[in-house]
Amino acid sequence: MxxxxxxxxxxxxxxxxxxxxxxxxxxxxxTMSAPKPTIRRARSLRRRLTPPEARLWMALRRKGLAGFRFRRQHPIGPYVLDFYCEAVRLAVEVDGLRHDFGDGPERAELRDAWLAERDVRVLRISATDVRDDLDGVVRTILAWLTSPQERA
Known part of the structure; x- marks a missing residue:
């Protein structure tokens, strides 16, 4: 076939x-669907979320944030997004320490540029903020989802 x-x-x-x-x-x-290796990687990552990702997922799942539907470890093109809301084309990335060292910042910049070319906005949140202030993180995401000026 x-x-x-x-x-x-x-x-x-x-x-x-x-x-x-x-x-x-x-x-x-x-629709920016991903190649099979990226889809396999996303499935694997879903089974082993980091503690901050798991904590945030509990707040976002089942349309728990103002009725917006999020997907976790969503494959898009060559990348896997931590969380993705297709309705407003928002990617929420939980950045741990590894994102701050080595080629992490450069890779994040390239990825953000690739996503921006496809009108996907990226909201980066530190893993420490998710751990220490989940309510504040959820308010930040909610403000972005419901406020038009945040989408510009």
Whole structure:
């Protein structure tokens, strides 16, 4: 059985996301669905949330935040977002210490730029804030969800 993507010309080497193939696949895939390896990674990450992610998930799940639906460890393109609300195209990322060192900041910047090109806004929250002030974190997310000026 052939998938519709099998019919595309392969002008660049297989798996080259920056080449023509990646552009064509994205043009046919406006929902930004992820490749199979990213989906597998997201499934694995769902089974092993960090303690701050698990704590925030308890507040966001089951439309627990003003009726907005969030997905946890949501695969989008080549990335896995900690939490994603499709209705307002908001990604909520819980950043631990590893995001502050090495190539973490650079990788986060590239990822945020990729998401911004697709009109996905990224709200970064420190894991310490989730641990120490969950109510404040939830108020921040809620303000972003319900206030138009926060979306600009």
């Amino acid at each position: 052939r998938r519709r993507f099998d019919l595309l010309p392969r002008e660049v080497g297989e798996g080259d996301p920056e080449g023509v193939e990646g552009v064509l696949l994205e043009a046919l895939n406006p």
